[in-house]
Amino acid sequence: MGCERTPLAVALALALLLGLAHGDVVQFIFGDSLSDVGNNNYLTKSLARAALPWYGIDFGSGMPNGRFCNGRTVADIIGDKMGLPRPPAFLDPSVDETVIAKSGLNYASGGGGILNETSSLFIQRFSLYKQIELFQGTQAFMREKIGRAAADKLFGEAYYVVAMGANDFINNYLLPVYSDSWTYNGDTFVKYMVTTLEAQLRLLHGLGARRVTFFGLGPMGCIPLQRLLQRSSTACQESTNKLALSFNKQAGAVIRELAASLPNATFQFGDVYDYFQDIIDRPYMHGFNNSHAPCCTLGKVRPTLTCTPLSTLCKDRSKYVFWDEYHPTDRANELIALETLKRLNITVVANTTSS
Numbered sequence: 001m002g003c004e005r006t007p008l009a010v011a012l013a014l015a016l017l018l019g020l021a022h023g024d025v026v027q028f029i030f031g032d033s034l035s036d037v038g039n040n041n042y043l044t045k046s047l048a049r050a051a052l053p054w055y056g057i058d059f060g061s062g063m064p065n066g067r068f069c070n071g072r073t074v075a076d077i078i079g080d081k082m083g084l085p086r087p088p089a090f091l092d093p094s095v096d097e098t099v100i101a102k103s104g105l106n107y108a109s110g111g112g113g114i115l116n117e118t119s120s121l122f123i124q125r126f127s128l129y130k131q132i133e134l135f136q137g138t139q140a141f142m143r144e145k146i147g148r149a150a151a152d153k154l155f156g157e158a159y160y161v162v163a164m165g166a167n168d169f170i171n172n173y174l175l176p177v178y179s180d181s182w183t184y185n186g187d188t189f190v191k192y193m194v195t196t197l198e199a200q201l202r203l204l205h206g207l208g209a210r211r212v213t214f215f216g217l218g219p220m221g222c223i224p225l226q227r228l229l230q231r232s233s234t235a236c237q238e239s240t241n242k243l244a245l246s247f248n249k250q251a252g253a254v255i256r257e258l259a260a261s262l263p264n265a266t267f268q269f270g271d272v273y274d275y276f277q278d279i280i281d282r283p284y285m286h287g288f289n290n291s292h293a294p295c296c297t298l299g300k301v302r303p304t305l306t307c308t309p310l311s312t313l314c315k316d317r318s319k320y321v322f323w324d325e326y327h328p329t330d331r332a333n334e335l336i337a338l339e340t341l342k343r344l345n346i347t348v349v350a351n352t353t354s355s
């Protein structure tokens with residue numbers, strides 16, 4: 001009788017087996033400053049770094065950690081809610097095969113764009129092609145360390161987040177110092193970006209990525225810097241918002257086409273543009289008090305492009321939509337993340353409230 005198994009024991013053994021067979025599911029994140037968790041802090045020549053107070057003031061110890069925010073990024077919050085570990089920065093010196101197998105990696109870099117030439121004035125940043133190249137290096141490294149089968153399983157089961165595109169406008173097309181600004185018009189530039197993005201997403205699929213979510217752009221004409229550039233008013237730059245909408249429309253179409261044609265792949269497009277616009281238009285309805293000025297600012301000496309130790313902070317950071325001239329606050333990111341999860345029908349498995 002001792003070796004006779006009850007159905008419950010069999011079920012438990014099966015569950016254990018399945019659990020083991022699934023292993024750890026991790027994320028690989030590609031993006032710009034909205035998703036950077038420290039890479040640019042290791043790029044010592046980069047002009048886009050979140051290395052000084054008051055960045056990170058509402059995260060962990062409150063010291064700068066490389067995030068261009070007071071707290072968490074949208075990708076932090078979405079991953080948390082899905083019960084996934086937070087991937088460390090690719091350049092974090094403590095990263096090894098154990099860390100990658102357990103938590104994945106984040107290649108996001110402030111200033112990074114879909115196009116190689118974007119943000120060249122920042123001197124150092126990882127463009128999306130560069131990030132994918134680094135990812136290929138990670139794949140080779142993991143195959144050598146944990147074996148091809150285990151590595152392929154890790155990469156095949158992982159979630160991939162790609163969140164890019166704002167810099168291609170703000171730190172390329174819209175600045176006359178970049179040749180793209182006089183080579184293209186709005187339509188041809190968006191087409192150029194979307195064609196490049198499609199090639200990049202196909203490349204990722206070819207490398208084994210199967211669950212890919214691309215995040216569309218927000219109303220980037222409403223970031224404090226864009227409003228300031230209008231001089232005459234504090235209104236959003238509608239022409240910039242039109243570019244974002246046009247990009248979202250075409251990128252969404254490309255992703256739906258990839259989802260329908262690529263074998264065994266789930267490609268999703270996360271688009272909450274209209275929701276973010278509503279937060280900006282009706283801040284009070286969403287619990288904010290200010291949706292036009294940065295919380296961290298030098299006041300009259302605007303725009304200081306980054307938040308600095310000399311800047312003053314707003315009284316209540318959870319009441320501001322924008323943290324600095326470019327980036328939303330932790331609270332705004334939280335609302336954006338929750339709405340994204342809702343629209344992608346992603347089940348929330350864990351509720352973390354703190355950073």
Ligand SMILES: *[C@@H]1O[C@H](CO)[C@@H](O)[C@H](O)[C@H]1NC(C)=O
Nearest residue numbers: 115116127128129130131133
């Ligand atoms: C973009 O940069 C990558 C390296 O990061 C390079 O391999 C690729 O050829 C470049 N593409 C273009 C179109 O310049």
Ligand SMILES: *[C@@H]1O[C@H](CO)[C@@H](O)[C@H](O)[C@H]1NC(C)=O
Nearest residue numbers: 156205208210262263264265
């Ligand atoms: C799709 O997935 C199935 C089951 O995992 C596998 O047998 C098949 O080879 C995959 N097809 C491609 C083209 O990857």
Ligand SMILES: *[C@@H]1O[C@H](CO)[C@@H](O)[C@H](O)[C@H]1NC(C)=O
Nearest residue numbers: 288289290314315316317319
């Ligand atoms: C909300 O904004 C008003 C006007 O800008 C300001 O007087 C008030 O102190 C703000 N309240 C909070 C909680 O930040």
Ligand SMILES: *[C@@H]1O[C@H](CO)[C@@H](O)[C@H](O)[C@H]1NC(C)=O
Nearest residue numbers: 268269270342343344345346
């Ligand atoms: C989410 O679920 C709703 C209702 O079931 C459906 O209409 C919608 O297409 C789904 N969205 C996605 C992205 O799967």
Ligand SMILES: *[C@@H]1O[C@H](CO)[C@@H](O)[C@H](O)[C@H]1NC(C)=O
Nearest residue numbers: 081083347348349350351352
């Ligand atoms: C997370 O919190 C939300 C809102 O409070 C709740 O509806 C949901 O059931 C919670 N989910 C889990 C897994 O605890």
